[in-house]
Amino acid sequence: MTSTNNIKKKLIEVAIPLEAISAGSSYEKMPGIGPHPRGIHHWWARRPHVACRSFLFAQLVDDPSSDPAQFSTEEAQQVERNRLFNIIERLSDWKNSHDEELFREARVEILRSCNGTLPSVYDPFSGGFSITSEAQRLGLPAHGSDLNPVAVMIGKAMIEIPPRFQGLKPVHPGPSDRNHYRHAEGLAEDVTYYGERVRQRAVERIGQLYPKVDLPKDLGGQKATVIAWIWARTVPSPDPAFSNVRVPIASNFVLSTKKGKESWISLEIDKATKTIQYRIRKGGTKAEIDKAKEGTKVGRANFVCPISETAITPEYIKECGLKGELGQTLMAIVADGKGGRIYLPPSQHHEDVAFSQVSEWKPEAEFFQQGLGFRVGNYGMSKWSDLFTQRQIVALNTLGEIIKDVRGEIEVAALAGGMADSEPSLRDGGVGAKAYAEAVSIYLAFGIDRAADFNNSLVRWSSSNEKPMNLFGRQAIPMVWDFAEANILADVVGGFAPATEYQAKCLSRLITDTPGVAWQHDAQSVIYGPDAVISTDPPYYDNIGYADLSDFFYVWLKRSISDVYPDLFSFIQTPKSEELVATPARHGGGKAAEQFFLDGxxxxxxxxxxxxxxxxxxxxxxxxxxSEIEKDGISSTGWATFIQAIIDAGMYISATWPVRSEQTSRIRGIGSNALASSVVLVCRKRDENAISVSRAEFLRALKRELPAAIAKLQVANIAPADMPQSAIGPGMGVFSHYKTVLESDDSPMSVKTALQLINRELDEYLGGIQGEFDADTRFAITWFEQHGMGKGDYGTANSIATARGISVDSVKHAGIVESAAGKVRILTRDELDEDWDPEEDRHLTVWECLQHLVGRHEKDGISHDTAVLLKKISTQAEAVKDLAYCLYDISANKRKDAKEATAYNALIADWTELTKAAAAIHDTSGDRQIRLDI
Structure with missing residues (x-):
């Protein structure tokens, strides 16, 4: 290793525009943002692409402090940081994902910091290949490995295959979409074309299984394409008098909640004939709709027999499932009409057709019923085939068979189009006709996987969106009682052709200038290339059972493309024993699972x-x-175990950056000091000569070094809600620089204990800031901590004021409190003087400055008026920001006042932009104010 004295600090180790990265990450997760690399194939818990490229850039470019000759003062260094921040802020905007000029600019900066050579990026836990695909977008050679063959196939489809066929025209015989092909557009166009060809062949073979439906005369009397069939699972009635009647267990009878188009299913019961008829109702009262939303469910877990009103318990349903007595009945048909969805009652013909053909092959492999997130094993389901209807298995299998046939057609077309001889194959590095045909067939096989996600018996029908919702909306396989079966051969959500068309759009948006490599290997023994830059997204303790879940896709990929990559599909299912996930059921209990994870x-x-x-x-x-956030916060077992593994591996942590990528996490969780959805840890190799120290020595070092580090984080405008996790970086940097920290009994201090001590020091630091404020502000802080905005006794207030060398009258004169009838309370922001001007106030306090600024920001956000106010209190600005941190901590962690905490957090989140706006104002007096276009 190079001496650490000669190693330049990188930007990621000092400061980053964290709020911009979080905002961009949240935006990227929004639906409707257009084609996205994740659309090529589903994977669980991918990191946001904008975060990956932003952190990679910061990981590679030098921090200005590393060049004191050019940036000799802190002010000069901050100016240069701000310039680099501007690049990151643009990289963090998903809308700039195809701004190739921006990525050229980023590459120039990386080259400047990397001695003129772009380094190779490696990710040994590649999963969905977000990091490596963004390394490729930055122009960096990308290398990704994973133990899971499904993940490896995703990697090949994202970073390895597209650069091989960059800029090629499509080979299909139809008309082309464009004249110029830059990246993988030609490959994508062929995926769309041959996806439709596969669908047409499937219609010829099994179209009779997906019949059209006859519309009633009042709707035209013609035939319409079915969008979906709505089914309910059934069990024999538990009432002996009706034991031969199969009754529905449905959690919802509502089909549409769209205003003016409300539709729902009603049951017509005839006890005499022991029959149940399903009818379509439109409109209805609120009470009827609310009742329909419950289906046949009573409470959270129980159902009721609609014909006898006998309770159907969870135990009874499980018993029926284990006996093979869970069935399904058709409740409604959703058709495509001129004015939108048409809801029709079930047809015996349509129900019979659904069971009229049985596939010669089906995915008989058994899934691990105790896998993380699995909820279906208790109901008699044990094989992957149990998750699909009979018709779905026929369709998915047929599509796989057709893809193999069409592959030959693609090869012939490629040769006819002038592509090189058909050898070697794709797996051997081929770029000719055979390899190209195999490449297209991989994306078509991915189309089957996408269709399977929408075509299984665990798909919900969304009454608000009027469409089927894919199974993997989250990383679990939950039980569903009523489900939607999509028309896989139609141009609808869940259809095969729309799936391949969307995947092709996602593929066409990749930037493929730099080669990439994806291969199968476990992260514990993988060999990296020389001078590897490592950025990785490992499994998260016991969050997600990737291997168990990915078998859902593996069984279909193996069926259709195992001959393209036979080594990847040589096993019945994906590797499990080596997967670094703490699955208690696989490792003999929680403790054993934790030790397995830590060791690996x-x-x-x-x-x-x-x-x-x-x-x-x-x-x-x-x-x-x-769940771990709410239970244990920053001391959670998974988090502590993860950090322990890093430290035990001989690394120290130099920074931690929390990224909030969930749309609702900030507001909902502020009151309980909720943590960010993910944290990036920045690490380097620990000095081999590191020493051991005592607990007391560690605490002295923590008190000596942490305050300055926290102050720098505040200067970087880290939001108060993110400060606890951000402070872990410098805190753990102190802890992990030592070989060990020894407790009084000479046992090594645990990471969990160290995290608790770091958090305590943060609290003490924020509390210590109070001593730097004016006496009236210190009074207000103490009063707010004890009473919030409520009233309290004058005697208590007087004692607090006297201890600070002032009187209650002084605080009242400052315009902070109301004192009357022996009671004192802090004035709310709404009660503050609207005409207040800090430049005219002769009793100016930090408290008043902050409350007026927060009030203006709550009302107008980043506006001209807010910027003018910040400009006027510029001499107090840093103290105002410090006070915002203090009051956030009190509001969020002590008073549990989410609304108040949100106000302070939001101000700091916008502080950088407000400061820029204030700096642009040259005169704040009278008519000479400069209006800003903000």
């Missing part, structure tokens, strides 16, 4: 530390799940 992750991290370039830090992502 430590080995993987040690391999990274040994092979990573000394010139660059490592960036490692960790994602929290909400």
């Amino acid at each position: 992750m430590t080995k993987a991290m040690r391999s990274m530390a040994l092979q990573a370039s000394a010139e660059y830090p490592l960036s490692i992502y960790y994602a929290f799940k909400q």
